[in-house]
Amino acid sequence: KNQVEQSPQSLIILEGKNCTLQCNYTVSPFSNLRWYKQDTGRGPVSLTIMTFSENTKSNGRYTATLDADTKQSSLHITASQLSDSASYICVVSARGSSGSARQLTFGSGTQLTVLP
Amino acid sequence: DADVTQTPRNRITKTGKRIMLECSQTKGHDRMYWYRQDPGLGLRLIYYSFDVKDINKGEISDGYSVSRQAQAKFSLSLESAIPNQTALYFCATSDEAGIKGYTFGSGTRLTVV
Numbered sequence: 001k002n003q004v005e006q007s008p009q010s011l012i013i014l015e016g017k018n019c020t021l022q023c024n025y026t027v028s029p030f031s032n033l034r035w036y037k038q039d040t041g042r043g044p045v046s047l048t049i050m051t052f053s054e055n056t057k058s059n060g061r062y063t064a065t066l067d068a069d070t071k072q073s074s075l076h077i078t079a080s081q082l083s084d085s086a087s088y089i090c091v092v093s094a095r096g097s098s099g100s101a102r103q104l105t106f107g108s109g110t111q112l113t114v115l116p
Numbered sequence: 117d118a119d120v121t122q123t124p125r126n127r128i129t130k131t132g133k134r135i136m137l138e139c140s141q142t143k144g145h146d147r148m149y150w151y152r153q154d155p156g157l158g159l160r161l162i163y164y165s166f167d168v169k170d171i172n173k174g175e176i177s178d179g180y181s182v183s184r185q186a187q188a189k190f191s192l193s194l195e196s197a198i199p200n201q202t203a204l205y206f207c208a209t210s211d212e213a214g215i216k217g218y219t220f221g222s223g224t225r226l227t228v229v
Contacts, residue, residue, distance in 0.1 A: 004158065034217055041222070041223070041225075042222050042223065043120070043206050043208070043220030043221050043222050043223055044159075044206075044218075044220050045220070046217035046218070046219075049217055089158070089159075104161070105158070106158030106159040106160075107158050108156055108157055108158045109158070
């Protein structure tokens with residue numbers, strides 16, 4: 001069964017500090033991995049999309065890494081801001097000929113709180 | 117205006133009532149989805165549609181039905197609501213195969229009492 005595990009479940013940091021969120025997956029065959037940010041009361045918003053051949057991808061202060069061999073990804077947030085407080089969701093897509101929506105597996109998210 | 121609009125944003129209903137959640141999108145995508153989010157769990161797929169004439173069950177479709185009225189509109193119905201359907205519901209749309217990611221609505225918080 002395809003699974004996506006995220007850690008930690010929750011994290012509290014001070015404004016200006018860096019943090020790293022982890023995502024381990026057992027999705028096969030792998031197609032791509034996405035990180036989403038979900039603000040409270042809002043829908044998830046895409047941060048990065050990484051395919052098998054990509055090791056690192058940045059989006060401003062967000063940097064995602066992917067190790068397809070160990071099936072791990074991380075999301076590093078640099079110089080955190082209060083607006084970074086949100087849930088961060090890792091989503092892994094399995095490869096298929098029809099691109100079926102059944103192939104997406106969502107992690108349960110890491111709830112990040114940034115304190116002033 | 118939002119790319120994906122869900123109505124209502126919040127709804128409280130009684131057990132046994134029929135309720136419809138509506139979704140419209142302005143992305144021009146053919147693919148639309150309904151997900152459910154519960155605390156501590158990842159989003160789970162209820163139904164999806166790849167075009168107006170295509171409707172498919174997701175992993176948790178029991179107790180739900182959908183209607184794709186147009187390319188831009190995809191509604192979710194609970195025929196007879198029950199308390200364990202209390203959750204946050206998200207509509208989403210994507211380009212073909214979701215290569216560019218999914219665009220989600222802001223969600224509908226449904227409470228069944």
